[in-house]
Structures are given as structure tokens and as C-alpha cells.
Amino acid sequence: MPRPSERLSDERVDHRFKALPPDAEGRTVGELAAERRNLFTDGFTTPVLALSAERLEHNLRLLEEYTRHHHLAFAPHGKTSMSPQLFDRQLDHGAWGITAAVPHQARVYRVYGIQRIFFANELVDPAALRWLAGELTADPDFRFICYVDSVRGVELMDEALRAAGATRPVDVVVELGAGEGARTGARTEADCTAVADAVASVGTLRLVGVAGYEGEVPQATADRVRDWMNRLVSIAADFDKAGRFASDLDEIVISAGGSAWFDVVAEVLAEAPELSRPVLKLLRSGAYVSHDDGHYRKLTPFNRVPEEGALQPAFRLWSQVVSRPTSEQAFTNAGKRDAAYDLDLPVAQVVRDARTGEVREAAGLTVTGLSDQHAWLRTGPDADLEVGDWVGMGLSHPCTSFDKWQLIPVVEADGTVVDFVRTFF
Numbered sequence: 001m002p003r004p005s006e007r008l009s010d011e012r013v014d015h016r017f018k019a020l021p022p023d024a025e026g027r028t029v030g031e032l033a034a035e036r037r038n039l040f041t042d043g044f045t046t047p048v049l050a051l052s053a054e055r056l057e058h059n060l061r062l063l064e065e066y067t068r069h070h071h072l073a074f075a076p077h078g079k080t081s082m083s084p085q086l087f088d089r090q091l092d093h094g095a096w097g098i099t100a101a102v103p104h105q106a107r108v109y110r111v112y113g114i115q116r117i118f119f120a121n122e123l124v125d126p127a128a129l130r131w132l133a134g135e136l137t138a139d140p141d142f143r144f145i146c147y148v149d150s151v152r153g154v155e156l157m158d159e160a161l162r163a164a165g166a167t168r169p170v171d172v173v174v175e176l177g178a179g180e181g182a183r184t185g186a187r188t189e190a191d192c193t194a195v196a197d198a199v200a201s202v203g204t205l206r207l208v209g210v211a212g213y214e215g216e217v218p219q220a221t222a223d224r225v226r227d228w229m230n231r232l233v234s235i236a237a238d239f240d241k242a243g244r245f246a247s248d249l250d251e252i253v254i255s256a257g258g259s260a261w262f263d264v265v266a267e268v269l270a271e272a273p274e275l276s277r278p279v280l281k282l283l284r285s286g287a288y289v290s291h292d293d294g295h296y297r298k299l300t301p302f303n304r305v306p307e308e309g310a311l312q313p314a315f316r317l318w319s320q321v322v323s324r325p326t327s328e329q330a331f332t333n334a335g336k337r338d339a340a341y342d343l344d345l346p347v348a349q350v351v352r353d354a355r356t357g358e359v360r361e362a363a364g365l366t367v368t369g370l371s372d373q374h375a376w377l378r379t380g381p382d383a384d385l386e387v388g389d390w391v392g393m394g395l396s397h398p399c400t401s402f403d404k405w406q407l408i409p410v411v412e413a414d415g416t417v418v419d420f421v422r423t424f425f
Helices: 004-010 029-034 053-069 084-092 103-111 126-138 151-163 189-200 222-241 262-270 295-299
Strands: 048-052 098-100 116-122 143-148 170-175 205-211 252-256 279-283 315-326 329-332 347-352 359-361 365-370 375-379 390-394 407-411 417-422
Touching: 004 029, 004 084, 029 417, 048 053, 053 407, 084 098, 084 103, 084 417, 098 103, 103 116, 103 126, 126 143, 126 151, 126 170, 143 151, 143 189, 143 205, 151 170, 151 189, 151 205, 170 189, 189 205, 189 222, 205 222, 222 252, 222 262, 262 279, 347 365, 375 390
Parallel strands: 048 407, 098 116, 116 143, 143 170, 170 205, 205 252, 252 279
Antiparallel strands: 048 315, 315 329, 315 390, 329 375, 347 359, 347 390, 365 375, 407 417
């Protein structure tokens, strides 16, 4: 049976999609992909964000192997890409499901056939809960797990679900906060117990586990993250011993794991004690799918465990030099509307010569700032650059790279465009 994401290839190419060849107007995305055009010579306009076909596949395989080796289930955070096509590829590479954070994301997932959603937030919006109740009623195979971190949250969820006539309880996990001054989550073991008791007092929710996000541990180090993870596992064991988990569970969920400390999460979960039922040890890292050339390149746990592999940055933003006013300065036509800049500025990596098509290292080029539609480049004495050249830039932060582009070419190493990734932000 065709997957829902396959119908995205029937969408028509038009003005909504940046950088696509003007002469492709009216073709479907699938037809354009089948033409296997070259990114540089077949009509694509700058700026254009390209996703490496080879590096994307490498990253998908690496996390599949890593989670299998460490006996972890995997629900990568879909907010990174918001791309149903990439969700399907993640599922094909062994993912248990996809993580969401807000109702819009969950609705996109369901439209494109995602059957297991881990919702890493407390869901208290009545309209969203009414929609969720309908989804659970309509599809008995749909699995949804949601954070709870407060007694008031439980009250609001129960009230909304009863008003919606929910026919199936919503599975919930108690969220343990990462520490004082951190983000969401119950702060103490006593707070967690109070939330669990509140869940037990209503019929619309079912307690299935515990969870949290170690990336918010204040002044995080491996030891501090390990201590927090041990607390999370201990809460699960205490809840199990006290009979707080729903009696009809086949498995107990323990979930954590962003993109910076999943090695420590894996280590602690490997040493977790046996509980009364099997444990679903659920990792949720999302940035791996494209990785990056900045923030996550520095933070990735594979820096600490190089023997387990290495992620590869899969994005490159190509823009064209449109002004070279002095020997020390140049400007390209990619700016804040095109490039992630919330964590680090883009980094000039390569130059494609407009005269010869030759690609060379971006020697002497430094991106010093971004305007809305321009990148500011400082050019050193060894910079070989003129108006018309294309500059390929590495980016920092996958989430804010994906969300600036609705349709992203997937490009092989020789420049052949083999597919397009559709996003829904």
C-alpha cells in the first residue's frame, strides 16, 4: 500500500518553493525529481539549501546501528525536520515512532500515517485533547504517549477528555525536571509521586512510565547527567514496586535522550534494574538526521565515543556573490531568511567558480554577519572570489535550517538532484 508521504510527489512546483528552476513551473515534484537535474547548471536559483543524499543515508544508518547495539527503542524528535518523507525513512531504519512537542506537529504526523507518537510535553489544550480523543477512537492501533508534570495538568486533561467523550485512556509518563531553574517537569520525587497519584485517580489517563530531558540539566556534565538519569530510573523502579503503573501494561516506558548526551542515557539505561514488566528504553534524539557544521558537531556524543562512528553534516547552503565592493569585503544573496543563525553564523566552506565550474576550498573567506537577504563576507588576501561565484556554506542548528525551507533538494555528490524533502512548519 502506498504511504501517505508518497502523494507529496504529486504537488505542483510553483512560486511557493524557493530556489526551484523557473522553467519547472507546473511540473509535479516527482516529475522534477525524475529529471535528475544538476543543482548548479540546470536552472536552480540562489540561495538554495541542499541536503546530501549520501550523508543523510549515513546518519540514518548510524543511529539505527547505535540504538540496536545499545538495545534502545528510538523515537527521533520530528520537530527537527517536520518532513513526512524523512519520518518514513527513520521508521524504515528501525525507529519505534516519532516524537512531537506541540499539537500541530502531532496532527501533521497523523495525516502522514505515523502510528506511534511520543509527545514530549504536557498536553492541556482542550481542542487538541478533543482531536486526540477522536484519533484514538477512530484508530485502535494508534499509540500516543504524553508527558504529565503537574496535578493541575492531570485535572485539565481529565476534564477535557471526559468532555470529548474519550473512549480510550491517554497513556502518560511522569516527567522529571532536570533540576532547579531548568525547563519543564516535576522537580522532586515527591512531586512525581503526587502527579502519579493524580493520574491514578482518573479514568481518562493511564500511567505507563517516566521520562524527561537530560539536555536541560544545569551546567551539564557527564556526571551530572548520569546522576539525573539514575534518579529517573529510580523513580520508575519505586513506582513499579508500589504498583503505580497501570495493571494492564505490557511494558514500562523510560524515556530520555536529546542529541548531546545520549551516550550517558544509553549507559545508565543499560544498567537499569529489571522491573515487573519489560522496559521500553526510548531514546528521542532528532538533530542527527542532518547533523550540522557547528553546534551539534561540537556536542555530539560521538566525539566521546568515536569508536561507535561519526555523524556527517548533510546540509550545505549555496548562495551567489552579488557584490564585491572592496578587496576586503563581499556579499552573497543568502541571509537570515535562508540560513540558521540562532546558534552560530554560517561558515564558508567551498567556492564554485562561475567561469569554470571548478569547486575549491573557501580560503580567506569568513562570514561576519547576516542581513535579511545578504551574507557579509570578510575576504582575506588569499581569497579568490568574484561576482557570480557560488559560495557553499555549512550551517549550525538543524531545526532552524529545515524550518526556513518548504522544499529541499536532496543532492548527490556530483550535484545531481535525486529527490525533494517537503517540510511542514
